[in-house]
Amino acid sequence: MCVGRCGYVYASAAVRPALRQQTRCARTSTAHRRSDTTRHTSGESSSASSAAPAMRFDELQLSEGTMKGITQILGYETMSDVQSKAITKVLHTSNDVLVQSKTGTGKTLCYLIPVIEKMVRSPPVAVGALILAPTRELVLQIVKEASQLLTHHPAIDILPLTGGTSRRQDTVALKRRRPQIVVATPGRLLDHLSSTFNFHSLFTGLSVMVLDEADRLLELGSIDDLRTIMTYMPKDKQSLLFSATITDDVREIATRACRANYMLIDCIPHDDIPTVDRVQQRYVTLPARCLTQVLYHCLMNEMRTNLYSYKILVFFPTARCTAFFAHFYREQLRIAVYEMHRRRDQHTRSVTSDRFKSDPTGIMFSSDLSARGMDYPNVTLVIQVCAPPSREQYIHRIGRTARVHSDGRGLLLLTENEAQGGMEAIKDLPIHKIDDKSLFYQNDLLVNAVSSWMANTQLLFAASAAYASLLTYFKVHARRLKLSDSDIIQTAGDMLLSAGLVDTPAISRRLAQTLQLEGNPMIKVQDNLDELDALEYLHETADHNRQKQHEERRYVEELKLTAMGRKHDDRDHTFTQTYG
Template identity: 35%
Template sequence: MSTSIPRGGRGAGRAARRNHSRPYHASTTRNSPAAAVAVKPTFAAASIPPADDRQRHFSERTFADAPISQASKSGIKHQYLSDVQAATLELGLAGKDLLVQAKTGTGKTMAFLLPTVERLAKQQQHLQKGQISALILSPTRELAIQIEEEAKTLLAHHPFRVQHAIGGTNMKSEMNRFKNDRCDILIATPGRLLDHLENGDLQPRFANLKSLILDEADRLLDQGFLNDLKKIFAKLPSRSEVPRQAMLFSATMSTEVKQVVNKALNSNYEFVTTLTAEEANTHEHVHQSVLTVPISKSLAATLAILREDFETHGEASKVMVFFPTARSTGVAAEVFRKIKGLPPIFEIHSRKSQSVRSKASEEFKDAKSGILFSSDVAARGMDFPGVTLVVQAGIPSSAEQYIHRLGRTARAGASGRGVLILASFENFFLQQKDVAALPIHAHRSIHDLPTEEIDTALDIVDQTTKAQAYQAWLGYYAGFAKKMDVTPVQLVEMANTYAMEILRYKGDQTPPIKAKTVGMMGMKGVPGFNIAKPDNERPR
């Protein structure tokens, strides 16, 4: 009952210990972090608290001594600035364009909110009523909401107000809210913002834009927002006519990020990084392993890996499990909810409503133990503390996505572990240049995989859910057919095996699929599909 196409290879490497010294770097040399010079903050340093009292990534400086308004100080709950906040505060307050490289979960949200709010406070008498003064772009709805909540806390003693514009919510309601309520700072996902700019009346409200921030810029590009960003930039006022500050935050500095840098920032921007050498390479402090199993045993292998973590961490076990598609994530969550003895199961993917996703995010964030099943919607942005293990079941879309997901564990100096579960036909991923350089070791063999438990649970899953997962699997892996060295006919055969033998779809034929859908996948005329009859041909 297994499906496999032989492939092979795995990376190798070594782990390194963290060097706690943490110099801050900035450079006016574009695209040249190696030419960095030290930033020398001028505000007073406070006495260093005991190491046990401070998380990693916190500096020695306090907000009480920072050159910011009392209104902002009153809205800040922390005593000490994080490294990224200390490294960027003075540059941000000075109105410099910044390219900042920092890990998620190190205080970067406040790093861009604080100088933005402070600069608005100093220009308050020149701000025009009804105008949006600051725009923050986020790759996901969840991150946008998180930024908004942090902004509300900071603005508690300021007159400014913050709003959001995100997909998955009623656009007309957003438009009414913009008309009726003050909005000085707007936090938006690119797609929804572009809808407002092209189909609403929001564009004139950016006429005096003072600040533009791109958070998780690498993630914005991973999700295909480059064209949307270009369109958004084109609809914002010209910087030659309306000067503004721009800040771009990213964990990685890819070629694509540099393309956005050239469009969003002035040529004399300053580069700031608070990453140590090992933080720039996540694999240096996260133990990684790969387990290759027949695809029919992928879910059983996932269950076995989860139980390994429970044995190691007990009630502190907190795991994130990533799947290639939203539909496969939904199937897995449904299956694992039917298995006894597991911690609480949480589920986040694009097929869930925004309210459901937000609720699940908060519950998993607060949970001491749990399992979060996710598609890539939660791979970056949200900060989930205490994650002990990241499992990636199925091939990631890229090496960057693999590393982004891996970054959900080993936060704030803690240890973490990552396990990649692949079918043999997915092993080409390990041979790709950027992946082969990573120290991904072979996971120990697992005997007696709990396949019966998985199969029993799968038999209860709704047929429609399985059919949707089959179609999503086919669409996703069609993009890897050349790298997998399979023909369209072979790919359809693999998808059909996935549906019938792995998902245990019940029926004499494979799940029906519309001819239009097959055509959109570029597979018109490929044999092996169960083409659904048009609605007007179905018996009534």
């Protein structure tokens, strides 16, 4: 085995089989250790639980089906501290409850177990439980965990309602599956409540409503949606709110959603060390033209340090920027990179998320889609490219590492133009500057990578899209980052030039006018880009219309099949009367 240039480890033909066997053994032993820890307790490490005897799930006197789901499917036997505090109180009270708990502590089970037990003891006619979550990814994560718990409860079904599918598909699924539990994003739920005929009648028998990550719901601007949703829900339901922080907005929503005698359960220990203090934080100030090589060396250093256990999460400012750099690192540097952002379809995002979770090693390039609500285990390093949009978002991002009493490291890559404003909001945090000249080393691999893709039309198109998105991002945050228009244009352009782009792309006149950059001598405007955008929009519209016609035909066929298959189903008759 020898170390080649750029830090790559090469193995000769004679030692490759042994190296592969060593890798398999190391990963297998790591997987076994993780499996043992997971089975020992849900949400916390074995070392934490060994300090005091943990409460067992079988002490809760749950139904047989729920216990089988916990022990046989999820593989849990004992509860985390948060679960032992919250589940016991929520399970045996009809009062509304506001729970303060951090993410990554197993809080999802804190409401799923009481909700399922309530459905078992008092089976609802229609929807008996509604769970609201801030993002589609978190909704699907909740549904996946709930489905595992419901393995031995065949009479209880759960259905997600999120964007990305038509309302008509949701309606068909509701009538076919008759779910007792609905998990939804506020936007999609409100869309149905305001547009789908008689949709609100589904919730006339609602017995429990859960708001997961209530503070995140409010951060995403859902406060008005939540206020409207509350008006559709019955007053005599039980409300369960879970939040990592208790802000004034969270208290307002609690006042609206909960009855006057609601309980506050604080599951954060008084001597608990905040995640931001457990993460070793560093930042590097660099010319934007050096971004690609600095990021490359940061990744390689981590991969060499943790050869069999590295797990790196890299945050980029925008989705299009994420897409370009993910494509560049895969195509030009031959580094396997997972890609997560909102411009990928829901199925692809779900598959990517599951693979990154299960992979013992990996690198994910992500937009802020992964900043909250996604529990990626064993992340060793979080890298943030450019100044984050806010102090809160910086903290949420580095919170993806140092989960559940483990340690982690965070690295912030700041371009020179944004360094002063970018550090202003986080200067009181334990973050230290590093000056490592080796990060700026330009080796042969990097030189070849950045100089050999000008004929790649996909990368060229992705670079142009990333440039436009970066201009928009920096313009929005210009005042906070103390950026002039010239700084914005230079930083956005240099970030892409660092990857080998020969010349700064042109943008459409419409975008230049929107960003108030038209007339700046540093910006290039191309009139026919507006026509290309319009042509692309027309193609997308035509594809959408064809897909809509196909969905309408399939909808009619499914309605016919539904009517034939349930003609003699009394329960379905009751459900249809309720739904309308």
